[in-house]
Amino acid sequence: MGAVEQQVRTAARTPLIALLGNPNCGKTALFNRLTGSRQKVANYAGVTIERKEGSFILPSGKPLRVLDLPGAYSLSAHTPDEAITRDVVAGLRAGEQAPDAVVCVVNATNLRLNLRLVLEIQRLGLPMVLALNMVDVAKKRGIEIDTARLSQELGMPVIETVAVQAGGEKALLAALAAMPFDHAVKAQPLSAIDAVPVQQTQREVRRIIDATVSFDKDTGNLSEQIDAVVLHPLAGPVILAVLMFLVFQAVFSWAAVPMDLIKGGVEHLGVLVGQGMSEGPLRSLIVEGIFGGVGSVLVFLPQILILFFFILILEDCGYLPRAAFLLDRMMGGVGLSGRAFIPLLSSFACAIPGVMAARTIQNPRDRLVTIMIAPLMTCSARLPVYALIIAAFIPDRKLGAGINLQGLVLFILYAAGIVSAMGVAWFFKRSLKARGQHPLMLELPAYHWPHLQNLALGLWERAKIFLMRVGTVILTLMILIWFLSSFPGAPEGATHPPIYYSVAGMLGRALSVIFAPIGFGWQICIALVPGMAAREVAVGALGTVYALSASGDDVAGSLAPLIAASWTLPTALSLLAWYVFAPQCLSTLSVVRRETGSARYAWLMAGYMFALAYAASFITYQVARHFLGG
Numbered sequence: 001m002g003a004v005e006q007q008v009r010t011a012a013r014t015p016l017i018a019l020l021g022n023p024n025c026g027k028t029a030l031f032n033r034l035t036g037s038r039q040k041v042a043n044y045a046g047v048t049i050e051r052k053e054g055s056f057i058l059p060s061g062k063p064l065r066v067l068d069l070p071g072a073y074s075l076s077a078h079t080p081d082e083a084i085t086r087d088v089v090a091g092l093r094a095g096e097q098a099p100d101a102v103v104c105v106v107n108a109t110n111l112r113l114n115l116r117l118v119l120e121i122q123r124l125g126l127p128m129v130l131a132l133n134m135v136d137v138a139k140k141r142g143i144e145i146d147t148a149r150l151s152q153e154l155g156m157p158v159i160e161t162v163a164v165q166a167g168g169e170k171a172l173l174a175a176l177a178a179m180p181f182d183h184a185v186k187a188q189p190l191s192a193i194d195a196v197p198v199q200q201t202q203r204e205v206r207r208i209i210d211a212t213v214s215f216d217k218d219t220g221n222l223s224e225q226i227d228a229v230v231l232h233p234l235a236g237p238v239i240l241a242v243l244m245f246l247v248f249q250a251v252f253s254w255a256a257v258p259m260d261l262i263k264g265g266v267e268h269l270g271v272l273v274g275q276g277m278s279e280g281p282l283r284s285l286i287v288e289g290i291f292g293g294v295g296s297v298l299v300f301l302p303q304i305l306i307l308f309f310f311i312l313i314l315e316d317c318g319y320l321p322r323a324a325f326l327l328d329r330m331m332g333g334v335g336l337s338g339r340a341f342i343p344l345l346s347s348f349a350c351a352i353p354g355v356m357a358a359r360t361i362q363n364p365r366d367r368l369v370t371i372m373i374a375p376l377m378t379c380s381a382r383l384p385v386y387a388l389i390i391a392a393f394i395p396d397r398k399l400g401a402g403i404n405l406q407g408l409v410l411f412i413l414y415a416a417g418i419v420s421a422m423g424v425a426w427f428f429k430r431s432l433k434a435r436g437q438h439p440l441m442l443e444l445p446a447y448h449w450p451h452l453q454n455l456a457l458g459l460w461e462r463a464k465i466f467l468m469r470v471g472t473v474i475l476t477l478m479i480l481i482w483f484l485s486s487f488p489g490a491p492e493g494a495t496h497p498p499i500y501y502s503v504a505g506m507l508g509r510a511l512s513v514i515f516a517p518i519g520f521g522w523q524i525c526i527a528l529v530p531g532m533a534a535r536e537v538a539v540g541a542l543g544t545v546y547a548l549s550a551s552g553d554d555v556a557g558s559l560a561p562l563i564a565a566s567w568t569l570p571t572a573l574s575l576l577a578w579y580v581f582a583p584q585c586l587s588t589l590s591v592v593r594r595e596t597g598s599a600r601y602a603w604l605m606a607g608y609m610f611a612l613a614y615a616a617s618f619i620t621y622q623v624a625r626h627f628l629g630g
């Protein structure tokens with residue numbers, strides 16, 4: 001046997017353990033702690049929607065593989081993500097090794113809810129250990145658990161863990177080291193679980209709780225006190241609206257300084273590089289194409305990070321499911337299930353994880369409607385486009401009471417996306433003839449302070465994703481746009497800037513026939529086409545187009561005043577309306593196709609979004625022209 005083959009065989013025999021438990025009990029936090037990975041952890045149910053595998057080495061030197069799975073309340077799966085969990089543990093997934101052992105993770109502050117799943121999994125007959133997680137919180141709240149007795153009752157080791165503390169997994173490692181791994185042990189069929197009536201399981205849970213859990217003091221539940229205010233029928237929605245409003249204010253007012261720094265830096269660098277080069281196409285490619293195009297997208301990094309700073313804090317402290325609860329009435333009114341909240345919220349980062357998160361929705365029609373409206377939520381790729389146009393056309397004015405006009409307009413654009421999504425949902429629900437309402441079943445997690453490390457990691461992830469896009473898709477497209485915009489050159493005696501005669505110019509002029517009624521000139525049309533691949537590219541493309549149209553060395557910084565001078569206000573408003581609706585993202589459409597299993601819905605989505613975009617821009621443009629002229 002060759003050495004490689006030997007290694008492969010050994011790897012195949014590395015025992016596989018699965019982390020199982022209710023949603024939001026800390027499985028992923030524990031997985032990250034064991035393996036050193038950085039999977040997403042947040043304080044609401046349904047964060048993990050796919051299986052994730054990792055590996056680690058026990059202190060004894062023995063390697064183990066470990067699976068993180070979506071949370072489930074029961075093994076009789078109700079949602080597509082729960083089904084993944086059930087199938088993986090029961091060894092029903094084709095081509096996938098069934099786990100050799102299970103680490104059942106439970107939330108120590110809510111054993112009553114968590115134990116049902118433990119008892120169900122136990123009937124599968126796999127070697128098991130119970131990780132009693134969040135014992136730090138339980139101790140603070142005065143919940144005492146007799147772990148020795150619990151272990152005796154369940155017939156498995158019970159280990160206390162704190163998944164968010166360094167070293168909080170040590171005891172678990174020791175328990176795993178003592179675990180017998182026998183590849184011959186196979187899970188019992190799932191029918192073994194269904195054979196036991198639910199009532200019997202629940203009686204058993206009550207008996208175990210009575211025997212092992214005691215409250216030593218009543219500390220007065222802080223989460224409940226906060227909820228009395230935050231979920232108040234009148235105060236609740238007002239607090240939510242104020243919170244959101246403040247976030248958008250911050251996006252503009254805090255970002256000014258770091259944006260100026262980046263802008264200045266890029267400009268300076270562009271000039272420096274340009275100085276050393278002689279006039280010619282190469283210099284133009286570097287100064288206008290790369291520094292002008294890429295730089296104009298890069299300056300939006302601070303705004304993206306500020307927005308996510310707030311979203312991540314709200315996510316980690318446990319406020320988001322409360323927001324879902326508050327909005328449930330409104331969402332129910334248009335026929336969306338409250339479960340749609342998390343997928344829609346994820347879509348503010350990017351519609352792709354949002355569409356995937358719709359897997360947590362039980363009813364197939366509800367799921368489809370949620371997928372169809374996910375791209376109407378304002379994703380972070382739209383932020384640069386909005387911010388650029390707002391900076392150019394909306395004066396930076398205080399409206400009194402510290403309200404900034406630019407922030408207000410941004411807030412309105414986000415709101416426009418949400419309101420139209422509700423309208424579209426209502427329409428789809430009616431035409432899909434969905435019946436029945438599903439009451440929102442939400443577990444409201446306890447509030448806790450955001451973990452700084454989580455926050456820093458989350459921001460770093462966002463920054464990385466953005467910078468990767470800038471360095472790959474956006475850079476490539478910028479170079480392509482520069483070529484298309486520079487060749488062929490202007491003919492003798494040309495009256496327009498050279499770009500007018502280039503391939504991109506011809507394309508833009510052809511398209512502008514279609515887009516003239518909504519106020520887009522050929523320059524905007526040039527930017528719309530590459531903007532299909534990634535929305536932010538439109539900003540970079542405008543940067544290149546205007547840098548090439550103008551006479552001087554115009555790089556990143558001067559784009560806003562340039563477009564302010566070349567567009568009318570109705571055109572700017574029309575372009576904003578376009579970006580609220582247009583399906584300017586091919587990757588979203590391809591994920592929709594994958595998640596719905598048919599190209600039909602991707603086409604339907606593209607069709608309805610283009611139609612809405614054109615209609616909204618047309619109305620905006622014509623109305624604005626009527627009132628403002630231009």
Ligand SMILES: Nc1nc2c(ncn2[C@@H]2O[C@H](COP(=O)(O)OP(=O)(O)OP(=O)(O)O)[C@@H](O)[C@H]2O)c(=O)[nH]1
Nearest residue numbers: 024025026027028029042046047048071134162163
């Ligand atoms: N105080 C404390 N917080 C914890 C502990 N373990 C996890 N958390 C927090 O609990 C929340 C949920 O953690 P996750 O790891 O995302 O939970 P999960 O089980 O993977 O959740 P799903 O993927 O939704 O099923 C996060 O806010 C964590 O920071 C712990 O031991 N102590």
Ligand SMILES: [Mg+2]
Nearest residue numbers: 027028047048
């Ligand atoms: Mg998880």
